[in-house]
Amino acid sequence: MGTPVKDVTIPDSALRSLILQKHCDYIASYGTKKDDYEYCITEYLRMSGMYWGLTVMDMMGQLDRMNKDEVIQFIQQCQHECGGIGASVGHDPHLLYTLSAVQILTLYDATDTINVDKVVDYVKNLQQDDGSFYGDKWGEVDTRFSFCAVACLALLKRLDAIDIEHAVEFVLTCMNFDGGFGCRPGSESHSGQIYCCVGMLAIVGQLHHINADLLGWWLCERQLPSGGLNGRPEKLPDVCYSWWVLASLKIIGKIHWIDKAKLTKFILACQDDETGGFADRPGDMVDPFHTLFGIAGLSLLGEDKIKPVNPVFCMPEEVIRGNGIQLELL
């Protein structure tokens, strides 16, 4: 009845301590190679890339190394007439990148540099009658977008603009027998999606809908012998999934259900001591995305060289509190 466990082995040569400064240097130099192949072909997610890089720099205490004015100017150029924000200049507006932009502006305490009313209208207009949200005008529905919408509006203190009760109802129709959530009603549970739904419910203060014991069990079952966490049953462990599972557990008050020492060891083993940065798994190539989630995960695990992270917004706790946002976790 048991299933063969897919997992990785952590090599003896893997790093066991945090090489913080190398990660800072890696992120600081990432954006400077503007004609780099990888940098260019990932332009379609530039805004999120910037959020990952800037947030992780802030958590490591070196945000001042980044060019604030350039970033803000870029965001301004990415806002469209409809209020939505695209991934890069000339790219279409989308909720994913609108949230990333608002997150960056919140880090810099600079939301007033864009047209906030228009952002609010954009988000509001993407809500459907059933409470769900389109990601953009083309009509893809996904619980990730429900999270984007409420997270964005919460940071802008404009949650009143949408129909929260309906938004919650839709998210609840995506709940499964295992206590988790999928993309749409009927979709299989997936830890990225669970993070979005749990985070969404935390923001609107309705975590009581969650069966914390049932979901917490599914989440802690994601831990594999290597210590890493996977995103779904029978999948390989990954630093980014480690974050989504860990943050979800934190939000529902069950973070103690995983073996923290083993997970710490797994995340540390995903560092690259040549280049700095974190990869998805030990021995793979690093990228800014896994670097943020590696650092954020270590923060939740109590690493004191990193600023405490807010598990819902994946931003420094001090920024969230400074914004007057107080979330009740379970």
Next chain:
Amino acid sequence: MPGDKLLSKWHGRLKVKTTAEQQEAKRKEREKKLKLYNAGTKAAFKKRENGEYDEEGLKITGEILAVNPDFYTLWNFRKEIFVNFLQTRGTDEVQKIMENELYFLESCLKVNPKSYGTWHHRTFIMENMPKPDWDRELQLCNTFLDYDERNFHCWDYRRFVVMMAEVSLDDELGFTTQKITTNFSNYSSWHYRSKLLPMLHPDPTQPAWVQEDVILKGKKKQQISCIHASRKTKRITVLLTRPIMVGRGNSLILSIHGKSVAGQWKTPTGSSSFSVLWIKDLTESIPEEKEVSVSVTLIPDIDKDTQFSQGLQIDADQEEAWVMADFKSGSRFSNELSAATSSTLETELESIKELHGVEPDNKWVLLTMFSLMMAIDRTHSMYKLEIRECIDQLIKVDLKREAYYRDTKSKFILQSILETQDKNAREMSLKDEGLTALYHTEWMLLLTSIDLSNNALSTVKSLSNLRCLKCLCLDNNHLKDLDGLQHCHQLCELSVKINDLNSAEDLYILENNKCLVKINVYGNPLCRYKDHTTKIKKNIPSLLSIDDNKCTSAPS
């Protein structure tokens, strides 16, 4: 934000050592590729800017999307081209172009089967095509699920196709059966099945740990479980079966002698959140030495007709009074099973026990036994010992998740004790139970005394629900703080000997517990400071005794 699947490029890229020449060769190759890529992107953006919606636009964007399917703006441009075709060209022609688009998408999906953008584009095409062939789409799903049976994008697309094509659910059930036969542990198939069988009838072919959760999904009916009223504290406390937020979707009306009483409802901790416990502090006293009738009505906004009330009487000689609803044994913590289901589960328990005999250390067998026993034995009395043994064995075979199993055991123990306890009891002993967590404390609302000594608790936050608590013993636990107890306004005596309280300041949270006269912190790290009693007394002036020593009068 989990844009993770947008990042297929950043997953599973093994780092390989390369020589300087190899690196240089790669750089050159990438430079060439990038030039083409950038030129293509530029051309596509230019065409779009000029409003040129034509085949050339499809060709240029197609070349880029084939290598980079996450470039969402280009999919949008393609959609605009198709919208334009639908308006300007003949049906047959559009049908033909869209059929070609489906071929193109299929080839993209073969390279990148987990691209959100590609699957959504396929949905868009199918929804807009003059003559969509849904059978072909179902075939496509079969192919992709054969290739990767866990691809949730494809399962989601299948759900869409099944809905549009009105495929019978029986056929779909057959499909999952066939999938499960080839790979029993395919989680995605089991999931899909669980959605096809939304009724609460458990399917005997499903693994039992899945079944229990399906069974327990049913929601409890809203009900007022308890009302407690106290003359002394001028406080009314209401316990519901389901959490509400007063003022958001529900109104709670308190009446004394038939007259509604103004004032704010609060949760035990004062937070504005959903709660099963609601408390109202009266501004006026409840008249002394007279019979008083109190009633509480819950009115849901959406359906005012479903309101219901509960009342109680405080006799002339009573300081406090309460009414606790009657519960059928076993109904508070689990759902009722039909006789048929019960017997199915019992048969299954017998066979799993046999399996357990053969494989005593198999975690899944143990988990299945555990959930079956929990589901069958609703009062947790029949299998009391076996359930505990089962959990202890799980801890041994799956040590990583020890904390989960210990909490689960705590929950089980608390449920079984609450099930057997007199509903009107005011005292409870949970000494030496190995508790790591507290569950269901709302059902301890009436307790005036509780002994939780010799457990392994690290937090007592949920004791804030014990509104009547006077005496509390927490000796021999792992407490680093007393957060929660500040809400137990009636608390007089607190013993927290041998815990992990580090400094006298950890107790200051109790400074407003006006009734607290006795505290014992013996054996905590904070006792290493000689002045700890002085400090505690200074900050909690109501205290008369600290560590069994009478307090000298407070230093003025």
